[in-house]
Amino acid sequence: MAKQATSEAGVQTFSRIFDAPRALVWKAWTTPEYVMKWWGPKGFTSPVCRIDLRVGGRFTYSMRTPDGQVFYNGGEFRTIVPLEKIVWLWYFADADGNRVSPAHHGFPDEVREGNLDEILFEDYGDGQTKLTFTRNDPTATPEEQKGAAAGFGEILDKLAEVVAELIRSA
Amino acid sequence: MHYRMVVNKLSLSSTFAALADPTRRAMVMKLTRGPASIHDLTEPFSLSQQMISKHVACLVRARLVIKQRRGRESICTLRPTTIKAVADWALDFRRLWEESFDKLDSVLQEMKHEETKHGKASDK
Numbered sequence: 495m496a497k498q499a500t501s502e503a504g505v506q507t508f509s510r511i512f513d514a515p516r517a518l519v520w521k522a523w524t525t526p527e528y529v530m531k532w533w534g535p536k537g538f539t540s541p542v543c544r545i546d547l548r549v550g551g552r553f554t555y556s557m558r559t560p561d562g563q564v565f566y567n568g569g570e571f572r573t574i575v576p577l578e579k580i581v582w583l584w585y586f587a588d589a590d591g592n593r594v595s596p597a598h599h600g601f602p603d604e605v606r607e608g609n610l611d612e613i614l615f616e617d618y619g620d621g622q623t624k625l626t627f628t629r630n631d632p633t634a635t636p637e638e639q640k641g642a643a644a645g646f647g648e649i650l651d652k653l654a655e656v657v658a659e660l661i662r663s664a
Numbered sequence: 665m666h667y668r669m670v671v672n673k674l675s676l677s678s679t680f681a682a683l684a685d686p687t688r689r690a691m692v693m694k695l696t697r698g699p700a701s702i703h704d705l706t707e708p709f710s711l712s713q714q715m716i717s718k719h720v721a722c723l724v725r726a727r728l729v730i731k732q733r734r735g736r737e738s739i740c741t742l743r744p745t746t747i748k749a750v751a752d753w754a755l756d757f758r759r760l761w762e763e764s765f766d767k768l769d770s771v772l773q774e775m776k777h778e779e780t781k782h783g784k785a786s787d788k
Binding site: 510512513514518519521523532533536625627 | 766768769772
């Protein structure tokens with residue numbers, strides 16, 4: 495699988511090519527039964543998923559940590575282009591999918607939410623589909639995003655490598 | 665989603681703003697190799713010491729850099745906790761999507777298998 499990830503201040507994208515036709519990928523992305531099988535990091539499960547796939551419709555995703563904590567995220571669909579693109583507003587939610595502050599889940603207020611997220615479905619030929627996920631941070635100014643267009647991903651990668659050593663020598 | 669972000673008690677907005685500038689990013693990269701004086705930081709750039717000091721002040725405000733007086737010089741060092749918060753923020757995001765996409769890949773293969781089993785042509 496071809497993988498690609500970039501990050502800039504305020505905008506992060508992540509893409510991958512899947513060996514499956516676009517209609518199938520769309521189905522996996524928009525059907526709760528399937529989302530519950532793939533959403534969340536390794537070792538996490540997703541016990542609840544509700545999707546009302548229409549503009550203005552809401553969804554609720556959940557993820558259960560290996561030690562049993564459950565977090566809910568919700569969102570509202572802003573743009574839906576069947577088989578091509580979905581844009582949604584993303585936020586922390588309670589079990590019913592109602593928007594709550596990050597503090598509700600014990601996260602500090604500075605944790606960002608209210609992002610506009612976008613997923614693009616591209617037919618890559620040969621029964622393959624490219625998915626590109628983009629997260630836009632609403633608090634980043636256009637100057638920040640533009641100024642950071644180059645090199646931010648690189649610096650993060652390198653910084654991650656030196657972090658351990660810095661902590662040790664601090 | 666920020667399942668490991670509990671550790672992040674910092675507002676990262678000012679940090680991202682500080683890192684949005686290529687000169688400041690280069691300065692941070694230089695500092696990953698160890699503490700440096702303002703003079704050391706000025707050398708690689710065709711900028712006045714005054715401009716460099718402004719950039720350093722911005723990095724200090726963003727809590728990325730600590731500036732300490734040592735004799736006649738000011739020595740800059742990275743502040744590990746902020747650097748870690750930035751790295752965590754990015755890595756969390758990446759890990760969440762990488763691992764979700766890994767699982768999505770398996771789900772898609774299962775779905776394809778199901779469709780074949782039921783004799784349906786997989787639509788394109």
